[in-house]
Amino acid sequence: MATENYHHLSQDELALSEKLEHWFDQHRAEFVQDLLELVAFPSIGDEKLAAPGKPFGQEVENVFQHVIRKAQSYGFTTEQHDGYAISVLADTRDSVPELGLISHLDVVPPGDNWTFEPFKPFEKDGFVIGRGSSDNKGPALLDLYLLRAFRDLGVPLHHKLRIVYGGAEEIGMADIKYFAEHGPVPRFSIITDGAFPVNHAQKGGLNLVLHIPVGSVLTGVNAGVAENAVPATATLTLPASEAARLEQAIASLPEEQRQVLAIAAVEQNVQLTARGQSGHAAFPENTRNAIPLLLDALLAANLLEGDDLTAARIISQLLADPWGISAGFAAEDAPTGKLTLNGGLLTPHHNGLNLHLDIRYPLATDKDALLATLRKAIAPLNGTLSITSDASPIHVDKESELVKRLQQTYDTIAEVITEPYSMGGGTHARYLPNSITFGPGFRRIEGELFQGESVRTKPAFIPAGHGSPHGPDEFVVIENLKRAFKVYAVAIPRLDSWLEQGLIDGVH
Numbered sequence: 001m002a003t004e005n006y007h008h009l010s011q012d013e014l015a016l017s018e019k020l021e022h023w024f025d026q027h028r029a030e031f032v033q034d035l036l037e038l039v040a041f042p043s044i045g046d047e048k049l050a051a052p053g054k055p056f057g058q059e060v061e062n063v064f065q066h067v068i069r070k071a072q073s074y075g076f077t078t079e080q081h082d083g084y085a086i087s088v089l090a091d092t093r094d095s096v097p098e099l100g101l102i103s104h105l106d107v108v109p110p111g112d113n114w115t116f117e118p119f120k121p122f123e124k125d126g127f128v129i130g131r132g133s134s135d136n137k138g139p140a141l142l143d144l145y146l147l148r149a150f151r152d153l154g155v156p157l158h159h160k161l162r163i164v165y166g167g168a169e170e171i172g173m174a175d176i177k178y179f180a181e182h183g184p185v186p187r188f189s190i191i192t193d194g195a196f197p198v199n200h201a202q203k204g205g206l207n208l209v210l211h212i213p214v215g216s217v218l219t220g221v222n223a224g225v226a227e228n229a230v231p232a233t234a235t236l237t238l239p240a241s242e243a244a245r246l247e248q249a250i251a252s253l254p255e256e257q258r259q260v261l262a263i264a265a266v267e268q269n270v271q272l273t274a275r276g277q278s279g280h281a282a283f284p285e286n287t288r289n290a291i292p293l294l295l296d297a298l299l300a301a302n303l304l305e306g307d308d309l310t311a312a313r314i315i316s317q318l319l320a321d322p323w324g325i326s327a328g329f330a331a332e333d334a335p336t337g338k339l340t341l342n343g344g345l346l347t348p349h350h351n352g353l354n355l356h357l358d359i360r361y362p363l364a365t366d367k368d369a370l371l372a373t374l375r376k377a378i379a380p381l382n383g384t385l386s387i388t389s390d391a392s393p394i395h396v397d398k399e400s401e402l403v404k405r406l407q408q409t410y411d412t413i414a415e416v417i418t419e420p421y422s423m424g425g426g427t428h429a430r431y432l433p434n435s436i437t438f439g440p441g442f443r444r445i446e447g448e449l450f451q452g453e454s455v456r457t458k459p460a461f462i463p464a465g466h467g468s469p470h471g472p473d474e475f476v477v478i479e480n481l482k483r484a485f486k487v488y489a490v491a492i493p494r495l496d497s498w499l500e501q502g503l504i505d506g507v508h
Helices: 003-007 011-039 058-073 133-152 174-182 240-251 290-300 306-318 367-381 401-414 478-501
Strands: 077-081 085-089 098-104 122-124 127-129 160-166 188-191 194-196 198-202 204-213 221-223 233-239 261-266 269-275 340-348 352-361 384-391 421-423 435-438 440-442 475-477
Touching: 011 058, 011 122, 011 127, 011 133, 011 478, 058 077, 058 085, 058 133, 077 174, 085 133, 085 174, 098 133, 098 478, 127 133, 133 160, 133 440, 133 475, 133 478, 160 174, 188 478, 194 198, 194 421, 194 435, 198 401, 204 306, 204 367, 221 290, 233 240, 233 290, 240 261, 240 269, 261 290, 269 290, 290 306, 290 340, 306 340, 306 352, 306 367, 352 367, 367 384, 401 435, 401 478, 440 478, 475 478
Parallel strands: 098 160, 098 188, 188 435, 194 440, 198 421
Antiparallel strands: 077 085, 085 160, 122 127, 127 475, 198 435, 204 352, 204 384, 221 233, 221 340, 233 269, 261 269, 340 352
């Protein structure tokens, strides 16, 4: 069957799309209420809080059990995968191959600068605000509603649908690694944790900890909430006796530096805070890391000497830009784009500081040279480097039948002409065999349209720079989730048919 046949929708597809759109409209208020309940769970995965059957802590287990109860109330079968993940099954047919919809229910910590309470979500003007609303609880709930709609409308499929919800996507993906090893792994899966159209490549993900010895001043520095989030604030805590000297030194700085700084008394101490702009480490555009803002202010105010002075210069240079240029290991290629570098956490540790780095590297990266550059940078203080995780880049040929068919399906429904994209964000596609990331979000491109309408809408009631995944005042657009619903209404039956006919490369 020629790929070109998918540049139009059949009459049956048009009829099904209209039915599913009508179904979503009928259930929209219920969807919003279910999403508010889901976002209210502070499901921050933490392996340090592991307990028997709860490898990522009680909060992740709580959200798992909530979704299990919800799915069962809708009449679905559920499975639990030793606390690493859960499954929801659309039907109980035996000896039928499965098509997976893969998502996650864990979230990153809220961080600073929120206008609203991160785990007290609300809906206003078609937006749901709350940590995890976009990444990835809105999409996760969309999967469940797709199962309901397909069942209610009697959509015939050769495969049975299996949703898999993981609980550690944000902290290393041990959830999907476990599921990929222990199964049952679907014949093929759509990862619903990205953007449309088709994600054909992802940068490698390298997480490092640099231990940098410092003097007496910088041991009071603290910044960040997660490696994969740009720190919104960075603080230096000093004894209260240093307040006058600190205030005088900061007052001498140019206005541009002073406007991002604040000094406050905290118990028996004085605290200097630098305020930046948070966001996802993989998408550093329009973010501003607070760590170099703080260190540059201390350097300009001549408040550091000795090891503190050396350490501040080293860290500031490493984090001066999010592309690795100042650090000395920038890289870029056509399939996967630019390297990104985020200093996500800076914490005191054993007479020094631990700087946690999140590096998303393209295929063209010389990783050995990158590590050598970092070791050389911290050598003046006898610093050490440890690798906490390293996920290699993934790449699917843009000319493969899978990519071309999904791409053309999206373009036909959205009435646009697009290209498959690569990204720095990592999804479960890194570790789950026979899978690809396809929606349900939309890319960060100005002027992006879906059926002639803009998808780049933003709440008027949150500050500029807020609203991104991993940032403050995270939000999801309900109308955009409905648009994704319309795409999947056609794409899932098509993929089901292609698999049945053996038309997808490498899938048997």
